[in-house]
Amino acid sequence: MTAHLLTIxxxxxxxxxxxxxxxxxxxxxTLRGIRVNGKTSVGDTREAIVEGVTHAAKNADVVIMTGGLGPTKDDITKTTLAEMFxxxxxxxQETYDRIVAYFQKVGRPVSPAMVGQATLPDKATLMINKVGQAPGMWFExxxxxxxxxxxxxxxxxYLMTNEVIPRLLRRFPIHPIAHRTLLTAGEGESNIARRIEAFEDALPPYIKLAYLPALGQVRLRLTGTWQDEVAPDSELRLNSExxxxxxxxxxxxxxLVFGREEETLPQVVGKILLAQGKQFGTAESCTxxxxAHLITTVPGSSAYFPGTVVTYSYEMKTKLLGVKTEILTRFGAVSEETVREMAQGALDTLGVDVTLAISGIAGPDGGTPDKPVGTVWMAVSDRTRTVTQKHIFGRDRLKNIQLTGTxxxxxxxxxxxxxV
Structure with missing residues (x-):
C-alpha cells in the first residue's frame, strides 16, 4: 500500500x-508498513488543490491532505473536495453540537462562522476530532x-493515531515492515560507510540500510520488508532477523555507537550517570x-546535574575555577592546559563527581594561524584522572557550538x- 501526502x-x-x-x-x-511515495505542497486555490489531489491519486492508493479546514474564507479544501467527488x-448537527460544547466549556461565544465549520460534504465519512473543531474526512x-x-x-x-491509521490497516492488506536504528557519534557517514561496507554488501535484498546524518552524528537505519506470503508469524520472524x-x-x-532508536546523547549520558550514582557539572566558555542546556532537556536531569559555570573571560576562569593566571598567559584560554585546570577546578566549585570543560574559538573572528576559528579544546575530569580532546571544526559559529556539544x-x- 502506498500513500501520498498533500499539504494545503x-x-x-x-x-x-x-x-x-x-x-x-x-x-x-512507514513504521506500520505503509510506503509514502510522495509529498506535495499546494496553495489555497481551487485549481491548486484539484491539481494536487489528481496528481497524488495517480501515484498512490491513499492521498492524505492536511490544511484548509478552518472556518475562514480562504479555507476551501472542503468545498473543493465536495466538487471533485x-x-x-x-x-x-452533531459536529455543530460538539463545537458549541467546546465554546461553552471555555466561556466564549459561538461565532456564526461555526455554522460553516459544521457544513460538510455529504459523501465524506467523518472522523471525530476530540481535540479540535474540524472533523477529519474520509472519501473513497x-x-x-x-x-x-x-x-x-x-x-x-490525534486523528492519524486514533482514526486514520486504524482504518487504513483494516482497509488494506499490509506486508509487515520493521525498522532498527543505531545512533553513532564522532565519525562522518563516508568513513562509517567504508567501515561497514562488507556488512552492507551482505544484506539480503529485503533489508535496506539508510544513512541519516546530522551535526556530529549519523543514524544507521535498517528497514526490513516481508517479501513472502503473509503468515501469522511473519512480523515476528522479520523482527527477529x-x-x-x-x-x-x-x-x-x-x-561509534551510543544508542538505539530514538535515544539522544543527553539521555544516554543521563542514564549512565544515574546508574553510576554520579553528579555531573560543566564549565563552559565558547559554548x-x-x-548544560542539552543536559537539562532531559526530564529528571536535576537528579544528576546540579549546575554549570560559564566562564567566558580570563578573569572568570581564574575567579570561579582557579585557573592559574600564568597558564592563561602562557598557553591562552584555548589550550589543553587551560581546559584541564577548568575541569579540575569545576569539581570543587560545583561539588560534583565528574566535570566537562570546554574552551574554543567559535568564530567567525578571533582565530590565529596556530589556533584557527573552529579550534576547540575539551576535558573531562574526576578525582583520579583527566582526559582531553582537541577538535578543529569550521567557521560557522552556531554549527561550531552545536558540534562541540555533540x-x-x-x-x-x-x-x-x-x-577513553
Missing part, C-alpha cells in the same frame, strides 16, 4: 511556517482513499552553557564507560 496552505509555500506534519505522518505510516455541502472514489485532516499538528496527530542484523552492525563499529557529550559518555 499558502503559509507553507511562502515559508511562513515549516511543514512538520508531513515528517510526522511519514514516520508513523460530486458531493453536496450539508449542515452536520474510484478505488482510492482520500483523507482530509486539520493542519494544526496536535489535531492531525532485524534484531540479529542490528547486533551484527553494532559489532562492526562498537566504538556559553549550550551543553562531541563533548560523547566524550563524557566514553569517559564514564572507561572507553
Amino acid at each position: 496552505g499558502d503559509e507553507i509555500l511562502i515559508g511562513q511556517i515549516v511543514d512538520t506534519n508531513s515528517a510526522w505522518m511519514s514516520r508513523e505510516l 460530486s458531493a453536496r455541502m450539508v449542515f452536520h 472514489h474510484e478505488g482510492k482513499v482520500f483523507i482530509s485532516l486539520p493542519g494544526v499538528p496536535f489535531e492531525m496527530e 532485524l534484531d540479529t542484523k542490528i547486533a551484527e552492525l553494532q559489532a562492526v563499529i562498537p566504538d 556559553g552553557g549550550y551543553v 562531541y563533548a557529550l560523547n566524550l563524557v559518555r566514553k569517559f564514564l564507560l572507561g572507553e
